[in-house]
Amino acid sequence: MRRGFESHRTHPLMFSIFKRKPYHHLNKILVNQQALIDNHGALKKLHPESKIAPVLKSNAYGHGLTTVAPVFDKLKPPFLIVDSLYEAYELYKKNIKTPILIIGYTDPRNYAIKPLPFHYSVFDLETARSLNKYQLGCSVHIFVDTGMSREGVLIKNLSKFIKEVLKLENLKIEGLASHLADADNTTDSSFTKKQLKNYHQALQIFNDHDIDPKWKHISASAGAFKVKNKAFNLIRAGLASYGVSPFDKNVEQLYPSLTLQSTLIQIKQLQKGDLVSYNLTYRAPNSMTVGILPAGYYEGVDRRLSNKGVVKIKDQYCPIVGRVCMNLTIVDLSKVKNPKVGDKIEIYSTDTTAKNSIFNQAKTAQTIPYKLLTGLTDSIRRELI
Numbered sequence: 001m002r003r004g005f006e007s008h009r010t011h012p013l014m015f016s017i018f019k020r021k022p023y024h025h026l027n028k029i030l031v032n033q034q035a036l037i038d039n040h041g042a043l044k045k046l047h048p049e050s051k052i053a054p055v056l057k058s059n060a061y062g063h064g065l066t067t068v069a070p071v072f073d074k075l076k077p078p079f080l081i082v083d084s085l086y087e088a089y090e091l092y093k094k095n096i097k098t099p100i101l102i103i104g105y106t107d108p109r110n111y112a113i114k115p116l117p118f119h120y121s122v123f124d125l126e127t128a129r130s131l132n133k134y135q136l137g138c139s140v141h142i143f144v145d146t147g148m149s150r151e152g153v154l155i156k157n158l159s160k161f162i163k164e165v166l167k168l169e170n171l172k173i174e175g176l177a178s179h180l181a182d183a184d185n186t187t188d189s190s191f192t193k194k195q196l197k198n199y200h201q202a203l204q205i206f207n208d209h210d211i212d213p214k215w216k217h218i219s220a221s222a223g224a225f226k227v228k229n230k231a232f233n234l235i236r237a238g239l240a241s242y243g244v245s246p247f248d249k250n251v252e253q254l255y256p257s258l259t260l261q262s263t264l265i266q267i268k269q270l271q272k273g274d275l276v277s278y279n280l281t282y283r284a285p286n287s288m289t290v291g292i293l294p295a296g297y298y299e300g301v302d303r304r305l306s307n308k309g310v311v312k313i314k315d316q317y318c319p320i321v322g323r324v325c326m327n328l329t330i331v332d333l334s335k336v337k338n339p340k341v342g343d344k345i346e347i348y349s350t351d352t353t354a355k356n357s358i359f360n361q362a363k364t365a366q367t368i369p370y371k372l373l374t375g376l377t378d379s380i381r382r383e384l385i
Contacts, residue, residue: 026263026294029382031063032350033071035257039243040075042253043224047235053101055220055238056091057083062300062373063242063258064382066094071384072241073098078215079119081236085110088118101141103177103236105151111135121177123153125164132168140165141175141215146198147191148181155198158205166209175215175234176206183222184246196229203231222246243350244369250352250359258358260300260348260376264313264341266292267333276330277322282307289333291318293345296327300376301347304365310355312346313339317355348372 043052054072059065065087072080073096080096082088083104091100101119108130115135122128123143131138142165145152153161165171178199182191199218206213219227221240225247239246243256270290276282293311297303303324310317311331318331333339348358362369 025381026265027299027380028261029062029064029376029380030259030261030385031067031382032255032257032259033068033384035243035255035350036068036071036241037075038255039241039253039257040072040077040237043235043237043240046224046253049230050233050235051078052235052237052241053077053079053081053217054241055081055103055236057081057087057104057238058374059376059378061238061242061244061370062376065090067382067384069094069096078234085116085118089116092116092118103141103143119174121175122165123151125161128165128168128171132170136170137172138170139172139174141177141213141217142173143177143179144199144202146178146195146202146218148179148195150179150181152178155202155205158202159209162205162209162211173211174213175217176203176213177215178202178218179220180218180223180227183219183226184248186247189226192223192226196227200231220246225251239370239373242373244358244373256350256352256358258348258373259346259350260295260380262293262295262311262329262345262347264291264339264343264345265294267339267341268292277306277325279323282322289336289339290321291331291333291336291339291345293329293331293347294327295347296325296329297375298326298377299380300372301329302361302365302367302372302375304367305361308364309361312349312354312356313343318345 040052056065060068069091079101080098081101081103085106088100088102099119103121108127111130111134119139120131121143122140143152145154180192180195215234216232217234219235221238224235224240243254245251268290270284270288272284272286274284295301301324305320306323309320313336316335318333320329321332322330349356351357358369358372362372
């Protein structure tokens, strides 16, 4: 039976059917590639003295790692930045030509598997020694903790760290990196100024060891709009590359690139007093029409949008009613004229003024856009438009 089943599954006719009839997706993520290009251009215009390196970690902030990488690759930035060796290798398999900088931590034992043409952020000697042994001639960016108390070499330990790295003859020190903790604070820049001062101290320590790093970087998206300092020549642009503001208000130079679409799969009539979804948190105030869409918190419709968020159908905003479920969400269709099963639903919009923009939905959910975007499951089909 097993052999017969396997034979049936792999019969050539099965493949020919799928080739002739494309699969229809109920949920889809559309990524506007011109918006990606325009955002990159806006950041370059803002910092003509620096290079802009798009950050593609966390599945390119939900936009799709291998979906958007070819778009940025054509722009020829100095680096595409990822968090992990896994992400870097995914881009390597896609034949991406832009150099790849791994900014996150990797178990040093993994560098022994095979030589790879990547650049690496380092802040511990075990990693540096493993790279020196297995990734001969690779370039490293030393990551310094300038006050965030996250990853990085403490400045008081930096001189000693550099002395040890300089003993590793197969490494090239190409960068000095750090990260701003409070750059999105629009009312108080004192901590950012403190971190910049600490960075310059770290740079002086580099110079004391006769090292002038090719790449000097501390700013991510928020810093790109707040820090003007000629000492830096590289900006790690994450959220801004995708057109979403890192602040508590929109930035006019940025164009959101992601739309999350779903499909209406059922329509039903409720009577006054009917209860909706888990924990019975919504009671129909009168007779009403509701619709079901096949996307829930697994797909990326944040559960905190329950009874608060909206979706858009036929130019009408439709409130989410009841709890968002794992794979389903219920919406009020009362204002939609003649709704039909199969109608397209816009959950997250690229329109910054829309109630269902990623920015406004995040505010409604009392979270940040990063959380909604990275919560979009990998299983949803992504398409460039």
